[in-house]
Amino acid sequence: MTPRQDAPANPRRRPAREALLAAAARRFYADGLAGTGIDSITAEAGVAKKSLYNNFSSKADLVTAYLHARHEEWLELYRAREEGASAPADRVLAVFDAYADHAGFAYERGFRGCGLLNAAAELPAGDPGREAVRRHKEEVEALLAGHVTGLLPQSPERAASLARHLAFLLEGSMARAGLEGDDACLREARRIAAGLIGDL
Amino acid sequence: MTPRQDAPANPRRRPAREALLAAAARRFYADGLAGTGIDSITAEAGVAKKSLYNNFSSKADLVTAYLHARHEEWLELYRAREEGASAPADRVLAVFDAYADHAGFAYERGFRGCGLLNAAAELPAGDPGREAVRRHKEEVEALLAGHVTGLLPQSPERAASLARHLAFLLEGSMARAGLEGDDACLREARRIAAGLIGDL
């Protein structure tokens, strides 16, 4: 029932929502949530302020959409890496590769680590956005746990512990990579992970 | 040559600087750097705004002092844990315990992970404060590397790799603990670390 199933070819009638989301993603990632003003987003998107409030009810709503889009984007990267990784060990490493891809996206200019974690750092303790980031990280860990269970079918609790271990490794290396400004930490974490699941 | 070597007993003449630093630490940790206003800090410190600018040249200067104080605070916690830990393995675990202590400080109300990492998440890519956080994390890793070298004197590169491994584990578990809102992740990371250095 959606009247517009394909993107309109006319540039005059381009969907403002996507331009806004793309611009918001760049500004939020680079300057932080609180450090980014509405005007700078609309200016970068080349869009009127009214269009922002036509598509989003508030800045907080735009932040929510940003977090959701970033989650989806990561899933996309992971799915791309998962193709061709059939063995459980390769699927574990595919998660690490997806993280590196995610880093590579922003790497060209001012890599600052995981956008979701950075956003969560700005949100107060009980904030729904913070909960969304928590769920994302738990989902990534669950993904790892699924693959690790394939490697250790005989002992589920050892598998769960290893999955946590890998998840911490992944998260910590991403945080450090953001501070260092390059993805060397991520490559090293992948190597360490390969060692952990290699000698099973 | 300092004319006042002991704290003045008179409450009228209490040092505003310390009250400001303590209040800033609470507000910055709970609400973020950009999310915290000058007025809320002076109000919580029970101090005039003038006193803030008597003691600090700007809000950025106060942020710098906050980051430095947090670094020193962690060092203090680590030193307390290091006493009585003579074996290298125990010293490695003392670092993990110091992190848990650090978490416990803020745990009572609204634990939000590592204050230094959260602050760095708000700072732009080349910011001096961000560099300070990077140096702090590198210092922690160097500490771990020193202890691990005591465990693996025969192979320095394996020791360096293990130190990184432990550093990532530490950082990642702290990040996850902040999202989850409790220190269960930290306790699990300590257990995993003990396993890593136990079977050497």
Next chain:
DNA sequence: CGCGGTAGGTAGACTGGCCTACCTACTTAC
């Protein structure tokens, strides 16, 4: 001992700028 200067505190007004959010008025695609 008393007295005045100084250093560092208090309260609060104020400026200029940026923030979110809403608004009007016009334009264009379907």
Next chain:
DNA sequence: GTAAGTAGGTAGGCCAGTCTACCTACCGCG
């Protein structure tokens, strides 16, 4: 004609930082 875009203004609030005006503890000195 309508829906959705454009440009840009405006209201009202919060921000950092400065300023005036006053107050009080301490110190040296006569």
